[in-house]
Amino acid sequence: MDASRGHMSFCSTRQDHHQSSHTSQVPERPGAQLNIRSLLEMGFSETQADEMHEGALKSRGKHIPSILTVLLLLGLNPASILKIMQKCPEMYSLKGAEIQQRIDNLRKLGLVEGSLQRVISHYPKVMVLPIKRVNMVSRLLKEKCHVTVQQVTDILRDSPEVLEEDLARLEYKFQYAYFRMGVRQAEMVKAKMFRLTLSMLRCRHCFLERRGLYQTPDKKGQTLILNPLLKDFICVSEETYLTQVAMATAEEFHVFCKLIEREQEEEFSNEEQELDDDDDDDDDYDEKHWKTGYKRDKK
Amino acid sequence: MAAYICTRFCINKFKDSVRFIPRRYRVKSKWAQTRPKFPSTTIALQNFDATYSIQLGNLWPSVRVAMLSEQKYGALINNFSSTASVITSELQAEGCIDFIGSHQHSKDSMPLHKDSAEVDVSKLATQEPTISPDIKCLVFPQGDISRFKPSRQDSSGLLGYYLLDAASVLPVLALDLQLGHAVLDLCAAPGGKTLALLQTHTVSFLLANDSSGSRTARLCKTLQSYMPRENLEENKIQISSFDGCKLGQIEEKRFDRVLVDVPCTTDRHSVMVEDNNMFNRSRTKERQRLPLLQIQLLMAGIHAARPGGDIVYSTCSLSQLQNECVVQQAICQAQEMGISVQVQDLGWLTRCFSNTFYFAPQLSVGELVLPHLCANFGPIYMCKLRRSN
Numbered sequence: 001m002d003a004s005r006g007h008m009s010f011c012s013t014r015q016d017h018h019q020s021s022h023t024s025q026v027p028e029r030p031g032a033q034l035n036i037r038s039l040l041e042m043g044f045s046e047t048q049a050d051e052m053h054e055g056a057l058k059s060r061g062k063h064i065p066s067i068l069t070v071l072l073l074l075g076l077n078p079a080s081i082l083k084i085m086q087k088c089p090e091m092y093s094l095k096g097a098e099i100q101q102r103i104d105n106l107r108k109l110g111l112v113e114g115s116l117q118r119v120i121s122h123y124p125k126v127m128v129l130p131i132k133r134v135n136m137v138s139r140l141l142k143e144k145c146h147v148t149v150q151q152v153t154d155i156l157r158d159s160p161e162v163l164e165e166d167l168a169r170l171e172y173k174f175q176y177a178y179f180r181m182g183v184r185q186a187e188m189v190k191a192k193m194f195r196l197t198l199s200m201l202r203c204r205h206c207f208l209e210r211r212g213l214y215q216t217p218d219k220k221g222q223t224l225i226l227n228p229l230l231k232d233f234i235c236v237s238e239e240t241y242l243t244q245v246a247m248a249t250a251e252e253f254h255v256f257c258k259l260i261e262r263e264q265e266e267e268f269s270n271e272e273q274e275l276d277d278d279d280d281d282d283d284d285y286d287e288k289h290w291k292t293g294y295k296r297d298k299k
Numbered sequence: 300m301a302a303y304i305c306t307r308f309c310i311n312k313f314k315d316s317v318r319f320i321p322r323r324y325r326v327k328s329k330w331a332q333t334r335p336k337f338p339s340t341t342i343a344l345q346n347f348d349a350t351y352s353i354q355l356g357n358l359w360p361s362v363r364v365a366m367l368s369e370q371k372y373g374a375l376i377n378n379f380s381s382t383a384s385v386i387t388s389e390l391q392a393e394g395c396i397d398f399i400g401s402h403q404h405s406k407d408s409m410p411l412h413k414d415s416a417e418v419d420v421s422k423l424a425t426q427e428p429t430i431s432p433d434i435k436c437l438v439f440p441q442g443d444i445s446r447f448k449p450s451r452q453d454s455s456g457l458l459g460y461y462l463l464d465a466a467s468v469l470p471v472l473a474l475d476l477q478l479g480h481a482v483l484d485l486c487a488a489p490g491g492k493t494l495a496l497l498q499t500h501t502v503s504f505l506l507a508n509d510s511s512g513s514r515t516a517r518l519c520k521t522l523q524s525y526m527p528r529e530n531l532e533e534n535k536i537q538i539s540s541f542d543g544c545k546l547g548q549i550e551e552k553r554f555d556r557v558l559v560d561v562p563c564t565t566d567r568h569s570v571m572v573e574d575n576n577m578f579n580r581s582r583t584k585e586r587q588r589l590p591l592l593q594i595q596l597l598m599a600g601i602h603a604a605r606p607g608g609d610i611v612y613s614t615c616s617l618s619q620l621q622n623e624c625v626v627q628q629a630i631c632q633a634q635e636m637g638i639s640v641q642v643q644d645l646g647w648l649t650r651c652f653s654n655t656f657y658f659a660p661q662l663s664v665g666e667l668v669l670p671h672l673c674a675n676f677g678p679i680y681m682c683k684l685r686r687s688n
Contacts, residue, residue, distance in 0.1 A: 207364065210363060210364040210367040210368065211360035211361070211363055211364045212348060212352075212359070212360055212363050213360065247357075247360065248360070248361060248364075251442060251672075251673055252361060252364070252671070252672040252673060254442070255442050255444060255672045255673055256364065256368065256672055258444050259368050259369055259444055259672075262369075262444065263369070
């Protein structure tokens with residue numbers, strides 16, 4: 001680990017130059033683009049090298065050596081690199097420099113060594129997303145959801161799936177948890193709430209609420225009953241949720257999810273109808289529903 | 300701060316006279332809204348939480364979530380419509396089950412197993428009242444959340460089916476109607492149970508009563524859109540708008556079967572719908588007087604029943620105070636008046652339909668259908684009484 005970190009410290013700019021010169025050479029000798037021998041030299045075992053080679057041929061990536069160098073420099077071992085590439089074949093079509101930039105950006109967002117590697121190997125798609133997108137999500141979390149910088153890092157580490165989510169939906173999900181469930185940001189991050197989809201979150205919360213086991217706190221944060229902790233019913237499996245928290249059968253919960261989904265659809269279509277009716281009156285009303293945020297929904 | 304009010308003249312408009320109110324009697328209404336405004340549905344829910352969590356124990360959360368979710372309907376097939384059989388097969392193709400008829404089939408096939416197993420059970424089965432084969436009620440199977448389309452008219456303008464809570468057919472089945480019976484429906488509107496009664500074709504005379512005029516009008520409308528005109532003649536069906544409590548004296552000992560489906564807190568409605576809510580602050584008195592009214596109505600029903608006749612008392616509430624307590628109180632009152640009334644066992648009904656409805660365990664008298672997410676019918680309470688003299 002330490003050795004790779006040593007490389008890291010001076011690789012930032014020089015490495016890029018080196019790589020670009022390396023890739024410029026590629027068209028001259030296409031045969032040497034990626035051969036099994038160079039893979040073996042990098043430390044891949046024979047079967048691994050075969051698989052990697054096959055994948056590279058299939059996706060027709062042009063800059064694979066540079067990608068592998070970057071990933072190796074990051075301290076990932078050949079086995080996990082192979083796994084990453086298999087999980088996300090879009091990686092083959094990237095450039096090494098691009099990946100380096102994105103990694104640097106993630107570092108800037110506070111992901112330290114260890115968690116950075118973890119995020120990349122668990123969720124390789126993070127490498128495919130443009131820097132702009134990643135920054136947009138982190139800015140949304142900071143500005144619209146009032147999440148601290150440290151918490152943004154935690155969210156990225158624990159639930160990198162948020163990077164792919166629609167921004168308006170992400171904000172809506174946050175608002176649902178904040179206003180409807182009365183949960184503070186710190187708790188949300190702790191419970192890894194951003195992993196869940198909005199519909200799942202709503203199902204689990206409404207199910208508890210209608211069973212009389214959860215109440216939205218009032219403005220002083222008081223409730224008549226003791227609410228279960230968010231982390232106890234969000235980041236647990238459905239089975240534990242049903243047996244430990246909701247005390248219900250799976251059958252009931254599944255029927256309930258179906259019902260809630262339909263309720264939501266109907267509410268949504270009703271509102272759209274209302275919006276259509278309103279449109280004549282005020283022109284500057286934003287058509288897009290999600291932008292209107294949660295509060296408007298609540299009536 | 301206060302808005303300027305012209306205090307020189309304060310004129311109160313009464314119905315048609317204009318009156319001057321002297322200053323000393325003038326009351327200034329309070330501006331500050333000191334009393335916090337809670338929606339009636341919240342009050343209802345708080346009330347239920349307090350009472351039912353004790354009454355139902357562990358069952359309450361699942362009943363609660365069911366009551367707060369969309370209710371399930373059953374389609375009562377209208378035998379008078381010419382398209383009844385077509386509609387039935389259409390709905391069955393969509394996946395509906397006739398829960399009354401399907402029970403009958405399963406009963407026919409069951410004795411095969413019973414012969415070897417238990418003789419007692421088959422004895423019991425022979426004592427069981429027969430369930431009228433003419434009442435057909437189609438429901439979607441457990442866990443299926445599809446809905447029925449609104450029913451359409453056939454060539455003669457009659458509607459094909461009536462949508463109602465499937466559990467409200469049970470009190471009618473409990474009545475066990477026989478050919479030539481005179482029947483009284485004490486609180487008939489809006490007409491779902493009345494219609495189910497008439498589907499049996501066994502009623503010789505029916506008196507459908509409801510104290511409120513507008514509700515009687517609705518009952519008339521329902522019957523007209525489901526029954527051909529010749530069946531609605533005066534000598535067969537009468538619709539009246541008396542005070543139900545007094546009907547006992549007017550029509551004493553006249554009916555073979557009496558259905559007393561009393562007004563109650565309508566739990567599901569109270570928890571879901573804001574308008575016409577029983578838990579509105581302005582209706583507190585009315586709500587508190589409900590059990591009393593229910594006892595009076597049940598007494599009237601007992602009075603109207605012929606000796607040997609059956610009375611079925613039903614509500615759509617979970618509350619013990621409106622269910623068992625009312626029945627027990629009415630039995631006591633009847634005894635004081637020299638009328639002996641026995642509670643009839645409805646165990647056969649619960650055994651028949653236990654795979655369609657969830658029944659509450661261990662009630663002192665009567666049976667109670669509990670709402671459950673997989674079969675979101677009810678709540679319906681029913682109790683059958685027999686007048687012996």
